Amino acid sequence: PKDQEDELSDECKKLLSTLPKERGWSVSHIYNYQGFWAKPRVIQGVIACQQQFQAQDSDIILVTNPKSGTTWLKALLFALVNRVKYPIFEQNHPLLIKNPHDLVPFLELTLYVDGQVPDFSSFTTPRLLSTHLPFASLPKSIQDSNTKLVYLCRNSRDTFISTWHFINNLNLEHKNTNSIGRAFDLFCNGISPYGPFWNHVLDYWKASIEKPNKVIFLMYEEIKEQPKIQIKRLAEFLECPFSEKEENCGVVDEILRMCSFENLSNLEVNINGKLSSGHENKVFFRKGKVGDWKNYFTTEMKEKLNHINEQKFEGSGLKF
Numbered sequence: 132p133k134d135q136e137d138e139l140s141d142e143c144k145k146l147l148s149t150l151p152k153e154r155g156w157s158v159s160h161i162y163n164y165q166g167f168w169a170k171p172r173v174i175q176g177v178i179a180c181q182q183q184f185q186a187q188d189s190d191i192i193l194v195t196n197p198k199s200g201t202t203w204l205k206a207l208l209f210a211l212v213n214r215v216k217y218p219i220f221e222q223n224h225p226l227l228i229k230n231p232h233d234l235v236p237f238l239e240l241t242l243y244v245d246g247q248v249p250d251f252s253s254f255t256t257p258r259l260l261s262t263h264l265p266f267a268s269l270p271k272s273i274q275d276s277n278t279k280l281v282y283l284c285r286n287s288r289d290t291f292i293s294t295w296h297f298i299n300n301l302n303l304e305h306k307n308t309n310s311i312g313r314a315f316d317l318f319c320n321g322i323s324p325y326g327p328f329w330n331h332v333l334d335y336w337k338a339s340i341e342k343p344n345k346v347i348f349l350m351y352e353e354i355k356e357q358p359k360i361q362i363k364r365l366a367e368f369l370e371c372p373f374s375e376k377e378e379n380c381g382v383v384d385e386i387l388r389m390c391s392f393e394n395l396s397n398l399e400v401n402i403n404g405k406l407s408s409g410h411e412n413k414v415f416f417r418k419g420k421v422g423d424w425k426n427y428f429t430t431e432m433k434e435k436l437n438h439i440n441e442q443k444f445e446g447s448g449l450k451f
């Protein structure tokens with residue numbers, strides 16, 4: 132995958148020179164733009180989509196902190212929303228031949244990356260899109276329209292571990308320099324992709340309380356624990372609830388089975404395929420479990436993160 136600073140526009144280079152900068156988890160630098168941390172190429176994509184993206188009332192936008200289960204929720208959303216157009220029991224369902232990231236593209240990372248002008252003409256309604264942007268940095272047209280936002284949150288410990296593995300995977304040659312201790316300290320200090328992690332979560336949590344028809348707040352762990360309840364909640368929020376007939380025919384169960392880690396990660400396209408960005412599809416499937424952090428955290432790390440979670444989420448009603 133591309134990751135060079137020299138391909139940036141002059142406007143973006145100029146902006147970067149004014150922003151706070153830190154060495155990120157890998158070798159490259161990350162910059163603080165509008166209060167969150169991102170790589171130069173991402174910031175350029177963010178600015179383009181902030182300036183150009185025109186939301187439609189019918190749009191559905193999935194938002195996550197990176198490594199919170201975006202791939203899974205893209206698949207669930209796609210299957211759910213398109214279940215009339217693409218009946219879930221059909222053999223040539225798009226999810227069986229394409230990676231979820233190709234079906235629900237990222238705004239700043241795919242559609243508006245590298246100065247591209249996206250072509251939305253092939254999209255059907257509702258358009259399914261995604262972003263990692265914090266609430267305050269969403270393109271204005273998303274805030275001002277009836278666009279629905281589906282936020283997926285994952286506990287900070289597993290998100291951290293998943294991010295650490297992902298970054299190591301993308302930077303194999305630097306794997307040994309990205310020690311877990313250093314990455315953990317950066318994460319705790321808010322320096323993580325699109326971080327601080329806690330601000331991201333809290334802003335969407337608050338928005339979901341203030342505007343329950345616009346923002347739904349889902350949790351990875353809750354979907355794992357009670358998948359049927361959570362996907363029905365999502366369907367109701369999106370105003371496409373399951374009918375009794377669908378439930379009796381097993382449509383809900385089949386969507387969950389189709390989008391399960393076991394099913395998706397074993398598809399040919401996700402074992403050998405690649406995204407247009409150059410990422411191998413398989414990097415988005417690692418373990419797909421709750422609690423893998425236990426295999427990596429020292430007692431000290433556990434206590435430190437518990438403490439930060441308590442401090443940051445105190446009084447919000449959010450529990451981790």
Ligand code: A3P
Binds near residue numbers: 418
């Ligand atoms: P782990 O690294 O803990 O395994 P994202 O999609 O936001 O990049 O997040 C990736 C994480 O979601 C990885 O977590 C990945 O294994 C997990 N994941 C991918 N597909 C999944 C699925 N269908 N069900 C549950 N988890 C999934």
